Structure formats: structure tokens, C-alpha cells
Amino acid sequence: MLESLQHLASGFTIATTFYNLFYCLIGAIVGTLIGVLPGIGPIAGIALLIPATFGLHPTSAIIMLAGIYYGAMYGGSTTSILLNVPGETASVITCIDGYQMAQKGRAGPALAICAIGSFIAGTIGLFGLVFLAPPLAEAALAFGPPEYFSLMVFGFIVLSNVTGTSLTKSLMMAVVGLIIGTIGLDPVTGDARFTFGSISLLGGIEFVAVAIGLFGIAEVLTNVEKPLEMLEQRVIVPRFRELYPSLQDLKKSITAIIRGAGIGFGVGLVPGPAPVIATYASYMVEKRISKHPEEFGKGAIEGVAGPESANNSACQSAFIPLFVLGIPFAPPTAILLGALLIHGVTPGPLLIGQHPELFWGVIASMYIGNFILLILNLPLVPLFANILRVPKKILLPLIILFCITGQYTVNNSVFDIGIMLLFGALGFLMRKWAYEGAPLLLALVLGPRLEVAFRQSLMISHGDFGVFINRPISMVFLLATVLFLIIPLIRMTFKKTLKGGG
Amino acid sequence: MGGIVIFIFGAITVLLSIRMPIGTFRMAGAGLFPLCLGILLMALSGIFLLRFLFKKWQSEKKEGSPSEIPGSVMQVLFFMGAMILATLFFKILGYPLVSFLLMVALLRILGMKQWTFNISLSLITAIVSYFLFVQWLKIPLPKGWLGL
Numbered sequence: 001m002l003e004s005l006q007h008l009a010s011g012f013t014i015a016t017t018f019y020n021l022f023y024c025l026i027g028a029i030v031g032t033l034i035g036v037l038p039g040i041g042p043i044a045g046i047a048l049l050i051p052a053t054f055g056l057h058p059t060s061a062i063i064m065l066a067g068i069y070y071g072a073m074y075g076g077s078t079t080s081i082l083l084n085v086p087g088e089t090a091s092v093i094t095c096i097d098g099y100q101m102a103q104k105g106r107a108g109p110a111l112a113i114c115a116i117g118s119f120i121a122g123t124i125g126l127f128g129l130v131f132l133a134p135p136l137a138e139a140a141l142a143f144g145p146p147e148y149f150s151l152m153v154f155g156f157i158v159l160s161n162v163t164g165t166s167l168t169k170s171l172m173m174a175v176v177g178l179i180i181g182t183i184g185l186d187p188v189t190g191d192a193r194f195t196f197g198s199i200s201l202l203g204g205i206e207f208v209a210v211a212i213g214l215f216g217i218a219e220v221l222t223n224v225e226k227p228l229e230m231l232e233q234r235v236i237v238p239r240f241r242e243l244y245p246s247l248q249d250l251k252k253s254i255t256a257i258i259r260g261a262g263i264g265f266g267v268g269l270v271p272g273p274a275p276v277i278a279t280y281a282s283y284m285v286e287k288r289i290s291k292h293p294e295e296f297g298k299g300a301i302e303g304v305a306g307p308e309s310a311n312n313s314a315c316q317s318a319f320i321p322l323f324v325l326g327i328p329f330a331p332p333t334a335i336l337l338g339a340l341l342i343h344g345v346t347p348g349p350l351l352i353g354q355h356p357e358l359f360w361g362v363i364a365s366m367y368i369g370n371f372i373l374l375i376l377n378l379p380l381v382p383l384f385a386n387i388l389r390v391p392k393k394i395l396l397p398l399i400i401l402f403c404i405t406g407q408y409t410v411n412n413s414v415f416d417i418g419i420m421l422l423f424g425a426l427g428f429l430m431r432k433w434a435y436e437g438a439p440l441l442l443a444l445v446l447g448p449r450l451e452v453a454f455r456q457s458l459m460i461s462h463g464d465f466g467v468f469i470n471r472p473i474s475m476v477f478l479l480a481t482v483l484f485l486i487i488p489l490i491r492m493t494f495k496k497t498l499k500g501g502g
Numbered sequence: 503m504g505g506i507v508i509f510i511f512g513a514i515t516v517l518l519s520i521r522m523p524i525g526t527f528r529m530a531g532a533g534l535f536p537l538c539l540g541i542l543l544m545a546l547s548g549i550f551l552l553r554f555l556f557k558k559w560q561s562e563k564k565e566g567s568p569s570e571i572p573g574s575v576m577q578v579l580f581f582m583g584a585m586i587l588a589t590l591f592f593k594i595l596g597y598p599l600v601s602f603l604l605m606v607a608l609l610r611i612l613g614m615k616q617w618t619f620n621i622s623l624s625l626i627t628a629i630v631s632y633f634l635f636v637q638w639l640k641i642p643l644p645k646g647w648l649g650l
Contacts, residue, residue, distance in 0.1 A: 051641075
């Protein structure tokens with residue numbers, strides 16, 4: 001434990017160098033902007049800014065990209081409170097009571113409590129990360145290809161189970177992502193697969209293009225489809241002196257913040273869209289244990305404090321599986337995995353030992369980033385709210401131009417812009433047909449690793465599939481996978497029986 | 503509709519995979535993993551389609567299916583068209599000109615009818631993005647006809 005604290009102290013030394021502080025600040029501000037702007041979320045935002053980090057040291061690059069991630073989460077809540085438009089899916093719950101508070105002229109305290117809650121949750125999350133990551137990394141050294149394969153399958157099933165409305169649809173998307181991930185050179189034999197003679201496809205499909213297409217272009221196209229008059233919106237801009245919450249607000253919120261932080265941290269460790277589940281779970285808990293549940297939905301500050309803290313905490317703990325196992329459990333961390341690989345850093349159990357400056361530096365910077373968000377964003381709320389006044393018919397073309405430029409800079413390739421547009425159109429259709437993009441993106445990033453783990457496992461076992469169930473850790477993951485597949489079926493049968501009986 | 507497209511995608515994957523070396527489970531060839539995935543996708547989309555058809559048949563027996571709210575699909579098509587054209591002419595015309603023309607087109611599609619405002623805004627955007635990306639960030643974007 002003492003050793004972890006020493007490492008954390010060295011991390012703070014790295015994070016507080018002028019350059020790293022600067023990139024942390026840039027990440028937090030850009031992230032907040034991305035969160036505030038409709039049509040561009042953290043996934044597309046991080047993907048777009050990866051090229052801007054090419055010239056940076058890997059630690060500075062990841063510090064900036066991580067800053068964009070949690071900054072976007074914070075920015076998303078601003079639009080939820082001021083506009084009733086969630087900037088991110090994780091901010092949907094904040095709309096319920098946050099917007100009601102704004103309607104009653106209490107937008108300031110709602111925004112302030114978001115920032116305070118996020119900071120406290122960030123602090124709790126940080127200590128969890130510091131004390132949990134090193135022992136988990138040691139445990140993960142026992143993982144071989146079969147364990148990794150089973151863990152990734154488990155991740156896909158859980159993510160598919162909790163995203164969207166249909167498990168089958170989400171699973172289909174995951175398999176489509178895996179198939180797209182096989183395009184290019186075979187990682188074992190070097191044979192070209194599904195390239196149709198194209199040299200551009202030999203390196204595989206650029207995941208940044210898929211991310212920007214599915215989450216950036218598709219969102220813009222969804223907005224474009226709406227009638228023109230719906231593109232305009234009314235914005236409430238709070239004055240600076242209205243931002244401070246009262247002592248009673250703080251009293252009401254503090255326990256909700258601590259509970260939210262705990263829930264968020266736990267949920268972040270599990271595969272799936274952790275911030276979304278964490279905010280929902282926190283809101284339900286707060287409503288259930290409140291002495292005044294009737295106030296929820298009408299502007300209860302606990303309904304903002306709890307979910308926002310859970311959101312931030314889940315974002316932090318989501319870094320544990322990424323850093324320790326090298327396996328991201330959610331799309332934003334999948335994009336960060338891609339960024340790490342681009343910078344020549346392979347996350348996994350050996351990361352802490354091989355790149356301690358990166359691991360501890362990024363962790364310390366996350367804490368500093370939260371502090372920056374707290375002191376910088378509150379005074380800037382009126383500015384961000386004014387940005388929202390820019391009409392969408394101007395904003396949407398600007399986002400498109402930014403996406404095209406950003407995509408070109410990744411590989412200086414027009415072909416990649418084409419791929420981005422193709423996935424943009426696909427993402428638009430997927431939204432229309434209610435298919436989730438998250439499993440596809442995660443499968444695309446993890447696909448090549450899954451295939452290598454699958455083939456290596458079968459090589460070790462001489463083609464015997466028993467290797468996946470004979471090894472205890474792998475068996476546990478597969479059993480959990482089966483459970484996650486069976487539970488919805490049992491629930492459905494139970495509901496049908498109840499209906500029949502009723 | 504989505505289910506059918508995905509089923510066809512799975513079938514094409516299977517067809518293309520069997521043209522590659524399959525190998526054995528012990529020594530898998532390049533085609534084995536995509537082949538397994540293609541079969542799995544066909545199975546999943548098959549289940550989905552069957553369930554969808556069964557549900558549709560049941561709901562038709564009860565009442566007609568609700569009609570979808572029509573959106574401005576033409577606007578989306580024009581938007582996509584403008585982006586595709588911009589991509590095709592990206593290298594030929596160069597970044598500054600393409601960014602200007604794309605902005606003009608997209609603003610017009612989204613109902614910016616005043617040409618003076620549209621052109622001024624597009625010009626400002628093109629100039630600012632040129633200085634930001636090309637001059638400041640030193641990104642080698644295509645120069646095209648203008649040679650900028």
C-alpha cells in the first residue's frame with residue numbers, strides 16, 4: 001500500500017510538469033466542449049484528436065486524451081441541465097432533475113453540485129485505482145490465451161446484454177465488428193483477407209474512421225434528418241453569482257455523492273457502458289432510500305449529485321481493465337487502447353512495470369484534471385452555455401468539416417475518409433433500425449486480439465476445445481458468460497408465466 | 503430490413519472465407535475464424551428474422567403496425583452527397599477550396615438561404631481552418647489547384 005502511495009507521489013511529479021499540466025488542461029477544456037456540443041461525443045472526440053497527439057510523448061498524449069474523456073462526461077451534464085438535451089448517454093439521468101432545477105432558476109447549484117460531486121467521486125475513484133490496479137495486474141500475469149479469450153467473450157456478452165433493447169441485435173453487431181476486424185493481413189499466417197486487391201485494406205479498417213463514422217457522422221445525419229425548426233433550441237444561461245449551492249444543498253448531496261462514487265467505481269470494473277449503468281443505478285438507489293421520493297423528477301438535488309458522481313467514478317475505474325488487462329470494456333476506453341497502441345505502448349499486466357511513468361502519471365493527471373474541471377468550468381459555464389446558442393445549422397457543417405479534416409490527418413488518406421463516410425451512413429441506418437454501435441466498435445478493436453487468443457489456445461491444446469473449460473479462470477469467465485445469456489431467457493419465461501397466470 | 507442485410511453480410515463472409523485456406527482447429531488457416539463468425543452471424547440474424555416475422559404475424563392478427571414518422575430523408579441524402587463529392591475532389595481541388603465549397607453546400611442544405619451570409623461564413627471557416635490546420639499545426643493537407 002505504501003509502495004503504491006510512493007508511486008502515486010512520483011506520478012504527481014510527472015503530471016505536474018509544465019507540458020503535462022498544459023495537455024491536461026487542454027484535454028479537460030476540449031473534453032468539456034465536446035461534451036457540450038451536440039453531435040460529437042467522447043468516442044468521436046477522442047478519435048478525432050488522436051492525430052493531434054502524434055508528436056507528443058505517450059504519457060502527455062494519454063493524459064490529454066483521458067482529459068477529453070472525463071471532460072466530455074462533465075460537459076455532457078451541462079447540456080442536460082440547461083437544455084434538457086443530454087450531451088452523452090451517461091447524462092440522460094441528469095436531465096430528469098437537473099433540468100427541473102434549471103426551470104426553477106436553480107441551474108447554478110445543479111451545475112456546481114455536478115462539478116463538486118465529480119471531484120469528490122474522482123478522488124474516491126483515484127484511491128480505488130491506486131490500490132486495486134497493482135494487485136490486479138499481478139493476478140493478471142496468470143492469464144494465458146484461453147483466459148484472455150474467455151474474458152473477451154464475457155465482455156462482449158455483458159456489453160451486448162446491457163446495451164440496446166435486444167440481446168440478439170447487440171450480439172449481431174459484435175459479430176459484424178469481429179468480421180470487419182478480420183479485414184487485412186491474417187495476424188498469424190500473413191495471408192490477405194477480404195482486401196479485394198486493395199493495398200489500402202491490407203492494414204485493416206482504421207478504427208478511428210469507424211469510431212468517427214458511427215458516433216460522429218451518424219449523429220450529425222440523425223440531426224439533419226430532423227425538421228429544420230427542430231434544430232433550434234432555447235438555452236438558459238445562469239449568472240456567475242447564481243452558481244453557488246446553499247449549505248442545505250451540500251448537506252443533502254454529500255451522502256448521495258459518496259454513494260454514487262461507490263456504485264460508479266464498482267460498475268466501472270464490469271464490462272459494459274459503465275457510466276450509463278452507474279448513473280441509472282445511483283438514481284434508483286437515491287430515490288429508493290430518500291425520505292422524499294416524491295421530489296425526484298421535480299428537481300431533487302440528490303438526483304443530480306448521485307448520478308453525476310457515479311458517472312465520474314465509473315469513468316475512472318474503467319481504466320483498471322484497460323491498463324491492467326489490456327482489455328477495454330467500453331468504447332471510449334477501446335479508443336484509448338488504440339491510442340496507446342499507436343504510441344507504442346501495449347497495456348496489460350506488464351504496463352505498470354514497463355511504463356510506470358505513464359501509468360502513475362496518467363492516474364495523477366486524472367486527479368489534477370478533475371481539480372481543473374472544478375475550478376475552471378464553473379466560471380466558464382456561461383461561456384459554454386453561450387456556445388450552445390450557436391444554431392445547429394451552423395454547428396453541424398462545422399462538425400462535418402472537423403471530422404473530415406481530423407480523419408485525413410490520421411494517415412493522410414482519402415480512402416479513410418471514404419471509410420468514415422461509409423460507417424457514418426451505416427451508423428445512421430443502425431440508429432433508424434435500433435442497432436447499437438458500441439458492440440461493433442469494441443469488437444473491431446478487440447477482434448484481432450480475440451482471434452489470436454483463440455488460435456493460440458487451440459494450438460496449445462492441439463485443437464482440443466477443452467482448454468477453455470479445463471483452466472479454472474477461463475471456466476469461471478465462460479460460466480459467467482453462460483449465466484448472462486441464460487438470465488434474460490429465464491426473466492422472459494418468468495414474465496410470460498406471470499402474465500399467463502394473471 | 504436490418505436483419506436481412508446482416509444475414510446477407512454473414513452469407514457473403516462465409517462464401518469469401520471458404521475460398522481462403524481453412525486448415526484445422528490445431529493449425530487454423532486464414533479463413534477459419536471469419537468462417538466461424540460468418541456462420542454465427544447467419545445463425546443470429548436467422549433467429550432474429552424468425553422472431554421478427556413471428557412477432558409481426560402476431561401483431562398483424564391483433565392490429566395494423568404503427569406507421570413511422572417521416573423524416574427529411576432527402577436532406578440526409580443531399581448531405582451525404584455533398585460529403586462524398588468533397589471526398590472525391592479532396593486531393594484535386596485541395597483543402598482550402600474543398601472546405602469552402604463543402605461549407606457552402608452543407609449550410610445551403612440546412613436552410614441557410616441568404617447567399618451573402620452563407621458565403622461569408624464559409625469563407626471565414628475555410629480561412630480559419632486553413633490557418634489552424636495547415637499553418638499552425640503543420641498538417642500536410644492537399645494543396646490542389648490553389649497550391650495553398
